[in-house]
Amino acid sequence: MGKKKIIRLTTAGESLDDLLIGQLKYLNHYFEVVAVAKDDGRLQKVREREGVRVVDAPIERPISLLKDTIALHWLINFFIQEKPWCVHANTPKGSLLAMIAAWLCRIPHRIYTVTGLRYQGATGCFRFVLQLMERITCACATKVIPEGQGVLKTLKKDHITNKPLEVIWNGNINGKDTSFFSVESLRNKCCLNNGEIIFDIPQNEQVKKTLRKVLGFNSDDFVFVFVGRIVKDKGMRELSFAMQKILKKTYPLKPKLLLVGDFEPNLDPLPFADESFFRDNDNVVFANYQKDVRPYLASADVLVFPSYREGFPNVVLEAGCMEVPSIVTDINGCNEIIQEEVNGRIIPSHDAESLLVAMDWMLTHPSDVKRMSSNSRRVIQERYEQKDVWKALMNMYNILDLLCTNIFLNV
Numbered sequence: 001m002g003k004k005k006i007i008r009l010t011t012a013g014e015s016l017d018d019l020l021i022g023q024l025k026y027l028n029h030y031f032e033v034v035a036v037a038k039d040d041g042r043l044q045k046v047r048e049r050e051g052v053r054v055v056d057a058p059i060e061r062p063i064s065l066l067k068d069t070i071a072l073h074w075l076i077n078f079f080i081q082e083k084p085w086c087v088h089a090n091t092p093k094g095s096l097l098a099m100i101a102a103w104l105c106r107i108p109h110r111i112y113t114v115t116g117l118r119y120q121g122a123t124g125c126f127r128f129v130l131q132l133m134e135r136i137t138c139a140c141a142t143k144v145i146p147e148g149q150g151v152l153k154t155l156k157k158d159h160i161t162n163k164p165l166e167v168i169w170n171g172n173i174n175g176k177d178t179s180f181f182s183v184e185s186l187r188n189k190c191c192l193n194n195g196e197i198i199f200d201i202p203q204n205e206q207v208k209k210t211l212r213k214v215l216g217f218n219s220d221d222f223v224f225v226f227v228g229r230i231v232k233d234k235g236m237r238e239l240s241f242a243m244q245k246i247l248k249k250t251y252p253l254k255p256k257l258l259l260v261g262d263f264e265p266n267l268d269p270l271p272f273a274d275e276s277f278f279r280d281n282d283n284v285v286f287a288n289y290q291k292d293v294r295p296y297l298a299s300a301d302v303l304v305f306p307s308y309r310e311g312f313p314n315v316v317l318e319a320g321c322m323e324v325p326s327i328v329t330d331i332n333g334c335n336e337i338i339q340e341e342v343n344g345r346i347i348p349s350h351d352a353e354s355l356l357v358a359m360d361w362m363l364t365h366p367s368d369v370k371r372m373s374s375n376s377r378r379v380i381q382e383r384y385e386q387k388d389v390w391k392a393l394m395n396m397y398n399i400l401d402l403l404c405t406n407i408f409l410n411v
Contacts, residue, residue, distance in 0.1 A: 003032040004085035004401070011059050011094035013042035019090070019115070023174050024050035026390050031397070034082065037094065059094050063129075068097065075101035086400070090115050090173065096133050099140035109400050112141040114151050115173055116311030117332075121233055134160050143400070147173055147312040150332025168392050171336055172312045175389030178381050181321035183207045183298050191292050211299040215258070216285065222253035222363055225300035225324070227260040227293050227315045228307070230278065231268035235306025235329065238352040240274040245356050247283055251363045257284045257304075260296045297322040301369060302362050308349050310334060320380040325372035327358045337384075341368065343376040 008024060010016050016024070016037050027033050028051060035046055039056035047054040055078070059071045079087065079101055086109035087102040089095035095112050102110040119130035138144050138161035146152035148171035155161055169175070179185065187201045192214065201210045209219070217223055224243070228234050239257075246255045259278060263270065270278075278284050287296060293315070297303065303319040303326040312333035316326050320343060328334035329349035338344040345361065347354040362369055 003030070005032045005034065005082060006086045006088060006397075007034045007036055007079075007082065007084045007098075009036040009057070009087065009089040009094050009098045011038060011061055011091040013037045013040045013046065013054075015091050015094075016046045016054075017042040019173055021049075021174065022177065022386065023390055023393070024052050027394070027397075028052050030394065031085075034084070036078075036098075057094075059097060061093055063093075068093075072097050072101055076104055079105040079107060085109060086111060086397070088113070092116075092118055092130075092133065092137075096137045099137045103140035108142075110140060110142045111145060112137055112143070113145045113147060113173060114155065114311070115147045116309070117151065117154055120154070120309045131158065131160065138163060145396075147171055148333050148336050150336060151311055154332060166396075168396060169389045170383040171333070172314075172317065172384055172389065175384045175386035176314075176317045176321055176380060177386045178321050178377070181294060181318050182377075183323060186211070186295055186298060190295055192290075192295055193287075194289075194291050208298055211295050215287075215296075215299050217256060217299065218254070220253055221256045222251070222302075223256045223258055223300040224302050224304045224359065224362075225258040225260065225296060225319075226304055227296065227319075228305070229268075230259060230261045230263045230270065230275075232270060233268050233308050235308060235349065235355075236270055236278075237274055238306050238350070238355050239304060240270075240277050241352040242356040242359055243284070244277060246359055246363070247281075249360070253363065253366075255283065255359075255363060258287060258296060258300055259284060260287045260290050260293055262289045293318060294322060297324050300324055301373075302327060302359075303344075304355070304359065305329070305334065306347070306349070306355050307331065307334070312336070317380055317384055320376040323373050323377050325362075325369060325376050327355065327362065337379075339379070341372070343372050343379045 016035050024033050033052045035052050036055045036057050038059045043054040058074050060067045075097055087098055087107050088111040089098040090113040099110055099112055119127045122130050144161055144163050144165055146165055146167055152165045186207050191198050201207050230236050243257050297319050303324050305326055305328045310331055310333045316337045319326050326338055326344035328338050328346055330346050331349055335346055338346055340346050345358045347358050
C-alpha cells in the first residue's frame with residue numbers, strides 16, 4: 001500500500017519556505033507530501049531543500065472576487081486530480097480557498113492551522129469581512145489547530161468556531177532547531193549583511209564580543225534589538241518614544257538600538273519624525289532586512305518587541321535560543337513564550353510609557369538581565385524544540401488515520 005497523500009498549502013511560497021523549514025522533509029518520510037502555493041520565486045528552493053513535489057497555484061493575497069474564483073476553481077480541479085488523504089493549510093487567503101475546495105471535493109481530512117488573526121488589527125466593514133472569512137474557513141475544516149493558547153482563546157471569545165480546538169505541543173507551527181539557533185553555531189561561517197561579510201570566530205574569542213565589535217558596538221554599550229517590519233503595527237512609534245526618552249538619561253552602560261528589518265512606506269508607514277529618528281540618530285544602528293538574524297540577536301542584550309498583534313512570533317523564540325531575554329507586549333504568543341522576570345518582561349500593548357519603564361529596568365538591573373539570559377535558551381529547548389513539535393504533529397496525523405480506520409472497520 002502506498003503512502004497517504006498530504007497537501008500542505010499556503011498562500012505564497014515564502015510561507016512554505018520560512019515557516020515550515022525541515023517539517024515537510026520530515027513528514028515526507030511517512031506521507032507523500034505535496035507543497036502548494038503561489039510561486040514567488042521560493043518554490044524551487046522548497047523543492048530542493050525538502051525533497052517534495054511543489055505546485056504553483058494561482059492564489060493572490062489581496063481580496064479579488066474574480067481572481068479568488070479562478071483560484072478556487074483551480075484548487076477544486078487539482079484536488080479531484082490528486083485525491084489527497086488530507087489537505088492541511090495555513091495563512092488566511094490560501095486556507096480559506098483550500099478549505100472550501102477540499103470541502104466541496106469531500107477530502108476526508110481538512111486541517112486549518114490558525115497562525116494569526118488578521119481581523120484583530122482591522123475595524124469596521126473590513127474587520128467583519130475578515131472575521132467572516134475565518135468563520136467560513138473553520139466551518140469547512142474538519143480540524144482547526146490554533147498556533148497557541150492565545151489564538152485558541154480568541155477564536156472562542158469571538159465565536160469564530162464551535163469546533164474542538166487543540167494546540168500542537170506547546171504552540172508554534174514549526175518550533176525551533178536550537179542547534180542551528182545557538183550562539184556557538186556562529187563560530188563557523190558567520191554571515192552579516194545577507195552574506196556580504198563572512199568570517200569565522202576562533203575558539204579563543206567570545207562570540208558575542210566579536211560580533212559586537214564587527215557591528216560597531218563598544219564594550220560599554222547596552223544593545224536593544226528589534227527584528228521585524230518597521231511599521232506602526234509592530235509598536236515602532238512606542239519604541240521611538242521610549243528610546244528617545246532613554247537617550248536623555250544617564251546609565252552605567254550606553255543605550256543603543258539595533259534595528260533589523262525594512263520600513264514599509266506604502267503599507268503601514270511611520271510618522272516622519274519617528275522614521276527620521278531611526279534612520280539618523282547615532283545611537284540607532286539600522287541593519288535592513290537580514291536573511292540570517294542569528295548574529296544580530298547574539299550581539300544584543302535584550303530583544304524589544306512591542307507588537308500590537310501576533311500569532312506566535314518566531315523572533316521571540318529565536319532570541320531565546322540565542323540567550324537573549326525579551327520585552328514583549330501582552331498579546332497572543334508573546335505572553336506564552338515569555339514568563340515575567342524569568343526570560344523577559346511583559347508590558348501592555350500600545351503603551352509607550354510602560355515600554356520606557358521596562359527598558360529602563362533592563363538598563364538598571366544588569367544581574368537580572370544576566371539571569372534571564374541564562375534562562376532564555378533553556379525555556380525554548382524545553383517547550384519549543386523543533387523535533388518535539390514535529391513528533392506531536394505526526395502523532396496528530398496518526399490519530400486521524402487510526403480514527404478513520406476504526407470507522408471503516410465498524411461500518
